[in-house]
Amino acid sequence: MAYNKPLPQATPETQEFWDGLKRHELRIQQCNDCNQFYFYPRPFCPSPGCRSNNVEWQTVSGKAKLHTYVISHHGFGPWAEDVPYVIAVVELDEGPRMMSNIINIDPTPENLPPDLPLEIVYDDVTDEVTLAKFQPVQG
Amino acid sequence: MGDSRDYSHKVAIVGASETETVGLLPDRSMLQLHAEAAMRALADCGMTLDDVDGVATAGPTPAQLTEYLNIIPRWVDGTAVGGGSFLMHVGHAVAAIQAGYCDVVLVTHGESGRSHVGVGGRGAGPSTIGGQFEAPFGVWGPPSMFSIPIVRHMHKYGTTEEQMAEIAVATRKWAELNPRAMMRDPITVKDVLDSRLIAWPLHLLNCCLVTDGGGALVLVSEERAKDFQKPPVWVLGRGEATAHTNISMMKDMTEWTSAIQTGKDAFAMAEMLHSDIQHAMFYDAFTHVPMYALEALGFVKPGEGGPYFAEGHTAPGGDFPMNTNGGGLSYTHTGMYGMFAIMESVTQLRGEAGERQIENLHTSMVHAPAGMFSGTSTLILGNE
Numbered sequence: 001m002a003y004n005k006p007l008p009q010a011t012p013e014t015q016e017f018w019d020g021l022k023r024h025e026l027r028i029q030q031c032n033d034c035n036q037f038y039f040y041p042r043p044f045c046p047s048p049g050c051r052s053n054n055v056e057w058q059t060v061s062g063k064a065k066l067h068t069y070v071i072s073h074h075g076f077g078p079w080a081e082d083v084p085y086v087i088a089v090v091e092l093d094e095g096p097r098m099m100s101n102i103i104n105i106d107p108t109p110e111n112l113p114p115d116l117p118l119e120i121v122y123d124d125v126t127d128e129v130t131l132a133k134f135q136p137v138q139g
Numbered sequence: 140m141g142d143s144r145d146y147s148h149k150v151a152i153v154g155a156s157e158t159e160t161v162g163l164l165p166d167r168s169m170l171q172l173h174a175e176a177a178m179r180a181l182a183d184c185g186m187t188l189d190d191v192d193g194v195a196t197a198g199p200t201p202a203q204l205t206e207y208l209n210i211i212p213r214w215v216d217g218t219a220v221g222g223g224s225f226l227m228h229v230g231h232a233v234a235a236i237q238a239g240y241c242d243v244v245l246v247t248h249g250e251s252g253r254s255h256v257g258v259g260g261r262g263a264g265p266s267t268i269g270g271q272f273e274a275p276f277g278v279w280g281p282p283s284m285f286s287i288p289i290v291r292h293m294h295k296y297g298t299t300e301e302q303m304a305e306i307a308v309a310t311r312k313w314a315e316l317n318p319r320a321m322m323r324d325p326i327t328v329k330d331v332l333d334s335r336l337i338a339w340p341l342h343l344l345n346c347c348l349v350t351d352g353g354g355a356l357v358l359v360s361e362e363r364a365k366d367f368q369k370p371p372v373w374v375l376g377r378g379e380a381t382a383h384t385n386i387s388m389m390k391d392m393t394e395w396t397s398a399i400q401t402g403k404d405a406f407a408m409a410e411m412l413h414s415d416i417q418h419a420m421f422y423d424a425f426t427h428v429p430m431y432a433l434e435a436l437g438f439v440k441p442g443e444g445g446p447y448f449a450e451g452h453t454a455p456g457g458d459f460p461m462n463t464n465g466g467g468l469s470y471t472h473t474g475m476y477g478m479f480a481i482m483e484s485v486t487q488l489r490g491e492a493g494e495r496q497i498e499n500l501h502t503s504m505v506h507a508p509a510g511m512f513s514g515t516s517t518l519i520l521g522n523e
Contacts, residue, residue, distance in 0.1 A: 007265060008270060009264070009270065011271070068294075068392050069287065070283055070289075071339040074338065076279045087277055087278055097388075099386075099387035101276050114290060
């Protein structure tokens, strides 16, 4: 069945992120002046006191920790089949946080302690779009 | 350079009313609810629409509202940042009236949140930041987003589901005293924890209602405020801020950072201390929201919010009565509930709260989010 969930539509400043995921690379930006990584993509460093335009795309590890989450027991439309599912904010080892789903795990609070080590899973949901999802570090 | 303290106690709320009923109103459109609340608030202070020369609203644009009401105000404010918009409108009205931009400000709210009568489409497009970086992961509304920080608060401070359930229980006790409240049957902590899971750690009874209704306020200057039958409710302090809009961009998941700022600004303008605040209306879209507010506004230390509610301070008979109308959790919640939070402070400060009236009340604080922890607004109101 065709993928029927919401899909992102890239904008000029986010295109490289989405193109990277399609190649199974996690691409985020780093500031060349203050060296901080940040997310979501913007053409300038958002760090207070820096705000530099001297930023560069980097391929990062895909390693992360579980920062916080809910276990959704309710799902509208196409999400109904996934209930219960985990909507999480993960913290990349490089610092920035992003929303994602935690997959390949039985979604209970006991299995999902905060700071749980995670690794990226490239989920090719359509021919055009790959989403960055995460699972507990294997092995 | 201005000093906010010069604007304290200079503008008063003299008219205030909700729609005749709140709850399930499938026979009224969204704009009709605005108009009904507006007429009733004006009647409350013996004015008509023809006296109004300043308008503030959120939901519809100011132009949609003025077209419907057929008025041409000379000052408008369309700040629309979610449930706390109306608190910001009050703060802006204080400055506008002081500046002489207008004399009589009407602030309106109306929302067909449950029945969706006369409401346009909603939802973010797929190229917005939320459309790209949140929607693909199955967020489906406030219960799945406003709730995301909670686990981090539990992890850092040991906050428990039981403590958050106590907030629902305390608020329901107030609703039992309010004949207009939608939910008035007593509940227990066990009832909350046994209620259906929505988005763990939220159960159904941790979540606000979804209703229809409206409310409106009329504000005038100090000079005019004495002309009315009912006692004026003075705007003593205000603060406002916005930060992120997407919950994944909330910098510290354990702290309502923008609320810290709005509380400080409101206290500074009113030249008051925490001990001066006798009553609180802290917007309760979900049980954890007033808990975060209580901590950010400095009434307790970070992490002490959960135990504080569990000790009963905010319930009837407690020393810090909060959400005394029954809150968004048990009274009504149209979508942008902030107007009802202000309304209950006004009702209490006028001494019109009936069975739930707080005795010897002179100061009340209203606090509401702009979006989901996105920003906040704080008001300090008084009747002296």
